[in-house]
Amino acid sequence: MAYDTIITFCDGTRCMHTQGRALQAVLEQELERCQIKDRVKITLSGCLGMCDKGPIMVVNPGYTIYGNLQESDIPEIVAEHIVKGNPVSRLVIQEDHLYNRFFRIFGDAKFFGKQMRIALRNCGIIDPENIDDYLALNGYEALAKVLTEMSPTEVIAEVKKSGLRGRGGAGFPTGLKWQFTAEQEGPDKFVICNADEGDPGAFMDRSAIEGDPHTVLEGMAIAGYAIGAKKGVIYIRAEYPLAIDRLYKAINQARKYNLLGDNILEAGFDFDIEIRLGAGAFVCGEETALIHSIQGARGMPRPRPPYPSVSGLFGKPTLINNVETWANIPVIMLDGAEWFSTIGTEKSKGTKVFALAGKVVNTGLVEVPMGTTLRQIVYDIGGGIPGNKKLKAIQTGGPSGGCLPEDYLDTPVDYESLAAAGSIMGSGGMIVIDEASCMVDIAKFFLEFTQNESCGKCTPCREGTKRMYEILERITAGEGRDGDIEKLERLGNMIKKSSLCGLGQSAPNPVLSTIKNFREEYEEHIREKKCRAGVCKELIGYSVNDNCIGCGACKKACPVGAITGKTKSKHEIDAEKCIKCGMCIATCKFDAIIKA
Amino acid sequence: MQTIEAGKIEELREFIATILKSDYGDSNLISVLHKTQELFGYLPREVMDEIAQRMSLPTAHIWGVATFYHYFNLTAPGKYVISICLGTACYVKGAAEILTVIEQELGIKVGETTEDKLFSLQPARCLGACGLAPVVMINDKIYGDLTTVKIKKLIMDFRKSEQHK
Numbered sequence: 212m213a214y215d216t217i218i219t220f221c222d223g224t225r226c227m228h229t230q231g232r233a234l235q236a237v238l239e240q241e242l243e244r245c246q247i248k249d250r251v252k253i254t255l256s257g258c259l260g261m262c263d264k265g266p267i268m269v270v271n272p273g274y275t276i277y278g279n280l281q282e283s284d285i286p287e288i289v290a291e292h293i294v295k296g297n298p299v300s301r302l303v304i305q306e307d308h309l310y311n312r313f314f315r316i317f318g319d320a321k322f323f324g325k326q327m328r329i330a331l332r333n334c335g336i337i338d339p340e341n342i343d344d345y346l347a348l349n350g351y352e353a354l355a356k357v358l359t360e361m362s363p364t365e366v367i368a369e370v371k372k373s374g375l376r377g378r379g380g381a382g383f384p385t386g387l388k389w390q391f392t393a394e395q396e397g398p399d400k401f402v403i404c405n406a407d408e409g410d411p412g413a414f415m416d417r418s419a420i421e422g423d424p425h426t427v428l429e430g431m432a433i434a435g436y437a438i439g440a441k442k443g444v445i446y447i448r449a450e451y452p453l454a455i456d457r458l459y460k461a462i463n464q465a466r467k468y469n470l471l472g473d474n475i476l477e478a479g480f481d482f483d484i485e486i487r488l489g490a491g492a493f494v495c496g497e498e499t500a501l502i503h504s505i506q507g508a509r510g511m512p513r514p515r516p517p518y519p520s521v522s523g524l525f526g527k528p529t530l531i532n533n534v535e536t537w538a539n540i541p542v543i544m545l546d547g548a549e550w551f552s553t554i555g556t557e558k559s560k561g562t563k564v565f566a567l568a569g570k571v572v573n574t575g576l577v578e579v580p581m582g583t584t585l586r587q588i589v590y591d592i593g594g595g596i597p598g599n600k601k602l603k604a605i606q607t608g609g610p611s612g613g614c615l616p617e618d619y620l621d622t623p624v625d626y627e628s629l630a631a632a633g634s635i636m637g638s639g640g641m642i643v644i645d646e647a648s649c650m651v652d653i654a655k656f657f658l659e660f661t662q663n664e665s666c667g668k669c670t671p672c673r674e675g676t677k678r679m680y681e682i683l684e685r686i687t688a689g690e691g692r693d694g695d696i697e698k699l700e701r702l703g704n705m706i707k708k709s710s711l712c713g714l715g716q717s718a719p720n721p722v723l724s725t726i727k728n729f730r731e732e733y734e735e736h737i738r739e740k741k742c743r744a745g746v747c748k749e750l751i752g753y754s755v756n757d758n759c760i761g762c763g764a765c766k767k768a769c770p771v772g773a774i775t776g777k778t779k780s781k782h783e784i785d786a787e788k789c790i791k792c793g794m795c796i797a798t799c800k801f802d803a804i805i806k807a
Numbered sequence: 808m809q810t811i812e813a814g815k816i817e818e819l820r821e822f823i824a825t826i827l828k829s830d831y832g833d834s835n836l837i838s839v840l841h842k843t844q845e846l847f848g849y850l851p852r853e854v855m856d857e858i859a860q861r862m863s864l865p866t867a868h869i870w871g872v873a874t875f876y877h878y879f880n881l882t883a884p885g886k887y888v889i890s891i892c893l894g895t896a897c898y899v900k901g902a903a904e905i906l907t908v909i910e911q912e913l914g915i916k917v918g919e920t921t922e923d924k925l926f927s928l929q930p931a932r933c934l935g936a937c938g939l940a941p942v943v944m945i946n947d948k949i950y951g952d953l954t955t956v957k958i959k960k961l962i963m964d965f966r967k968s969e970q971h972k
């Protein structure tokens with residue numbers, strides 16, 4: 212006979228003293244009486260640690276915890292919960308925080324153990340295309356609470372108290388932003404969700420929206436109520452078709468349930484959300500550029516002030532927050548600012564989502580409390596570097612951030628500590644780099660990106676990043692000159708100080724941080740014309756070693772016919788013809804071809 | 808220049824007419840360009856003139872917007888559009904080598920289309936599939952964990968399937 216219910220009694224000393232065993236006997240009788248004894252298995256567990264609420268009884272599936280039980284409660288639990296499937300809520304020990312549900316389902320796997328999921332609390336748990344799933348897990352309860360129990364001022368005060376800071380990268384206090392927008396006069400105000408996730412190597416916003424689109428809508432609606440806006444706009448990359456599709460579905464479902472639209476929940480509050488697509492311009496992540504793009508123009512930033520909170524979309528006061536920031540709002544409203552501010556460090560509260568990628572075993576999204584160290588993220592959650600290679604650097608903050616070497620592994624992730632170490636928090640890209648990568652080449656990679664994405668409006672960014680890129684190109688081509696490093700530093704600092712927007716102000720960071728932390732690699736490239744990682748093609752040559760058995764596979768693979776040799780004898784590579792494409796290395800099964 | 812299909816133009820006109828009626832309707836230029844690219848695969852010059860008339864904007868402004876954003880194509884793409892991810896995670900895992908191989912195999916550079924109009928090669932900044940790095944997207948399908956050998960075979964397979972048709 213298969214069981215469909217398992218009831219577990221806490222067998223700790225305290226629970227058993229407070230009549231645990233008597234309860235068990237009553238339960239057995241009651242099950243017998245209802246003739247469902249075969250369906251239910253009764254087990255004992257070790258101490259659950261909730262001794263003050265004993266005796267404790269846990270019903271599974273569902274992990275319903277009953278506490279402070281009396282014998283007289285048992286018949287009701289059996290009749291209502293075990294037979295009909297409705298937990299007796301007056302006896303259930305109060306639900307713990309939303310985020311804990313994640314662990315109850317996925318368990319304390321090594322990957323999840325050090326994480327804490329607040330923004331991503333529902334990702335992987337609910338069906339993102341079904342609003343009922345979201346509703347079942349306290350979805351839109353925060354909105355209902357705010358509309359019925361709180362004044363706009365109270366909502367803003369709560370956000371301020373929570374200590375939440377902008378998750379888009381700059382870390383501006385969210386509550387202050389809300390307050391500034393709320394203080395503006397006028398009926399027309401806007402709420403914008405910035406989902407123009409442009410950092411190469413970052414996919415937090417995409418996954419968050421794909422996994423739980425409603426939390427973003429709920430957060431925006433709460434803000435609309437708080438600042439007095441009736442309209443919200445989600446600006447999302449056109450490159451994310453699935454996320455866009457799910458947002459449309461979510462908005463339509465929410466409208467049907469009167470959670471968006473006119474007179475939401477009959478509370479006299481109107482709010483609706485529209486989706487606008489980006490079109491592939493990194494600079495549109497900057498708030499004034501984003502506003503220009505929504506207005507149908509080239510996405511170029513403008514000087515601030517006036518800030519969007521004063522004059523934003525269509526000249527109206529506008530509140531812009533990032534996807535992850537929005538996802539935190541419902542939790543803060545439900546579980547309270549006080550609880551939220553217990554997580555994290557003194558100045559950085561809550562959690563941060565990182566997109567962990569690169570040379571690390573477990574790639575994916577991780578959400579950790581602020582203050583977790585880089586080492587914990589890379590080794591405990593990420594599982595370390597594959598192939599027992601050595602970690603060389605951790606890159607955070609994408610093209611606006613920096614590369615931190617191994618010595619910084621114990622840096623806690625929060626806005627201030629990462630900035631002090633020479634990188635930034637950024638929106639959450641975290642790329643692990645091992646010894647197979649050349650740091651000069653990595654810096655060049657980011658510079659190529661930023662100089663390409665520079666909108667061209669201000670001179671320092673448009674011209675400066677280009678010149679820096681040219682210098683890096685020269686260095687990696689083996690034509691570096693003495694004084695190049697100093698020139699890069701001077702130029703970089705100048706661009707940081709004089710650019711118009713965040714793109715230019717942070718563009719030199721990858722170069723400056725790699726010069727600071729890996730200066731010897733730059734010097735090797737310039738003086739010795741050597742690339743220790745074997746990445747910069749002009750500085751390396753390919754050769755065949757004695758592992759070669761003469762199978763001829765590389766000869767066939769070579770696109771330019773640079774490899775010669777008789778079958779079953781050692782082959783040779785003609786350095787003149789070789790274009791250093793690496794096909795031979797990829798083909799060789801005997802590790803017989805080396806870069807040097 | 809190929810002739811522009813009348814049916815598609817009609818659909819675009821209706822789209823513009825509807826969108827202009829919404830609040831701040833004239834701000835929807837980028838949505839209109841998205842619709843145009845969805846219909847034609849790129850932004851034909853004649854259609855830009857059409858949009859200019861319907862939305863009362865100078866064609867120069869539309870051209871300025873269209874060229875600002877990477878997502879918009881100004882020439883007709885090939886049958887198979889290969890978007891190579893040049894995001895950081897892919898780069899660290901060897902996307903540059905994959906790119907070199909594709910360029911050699913197709914005989915074109917990034918941003919170009921092969922003479923037989925079969926393949927176009929586009930850069931993508933990040934496809935958000937960093938766990939599968941390095942990746943390419945061919946039309947709407949992602950191919951991950953690539954090696955120089957795998958990508959060569961992939962292109963060969965596409966060529967073969969065309970010859971059989």
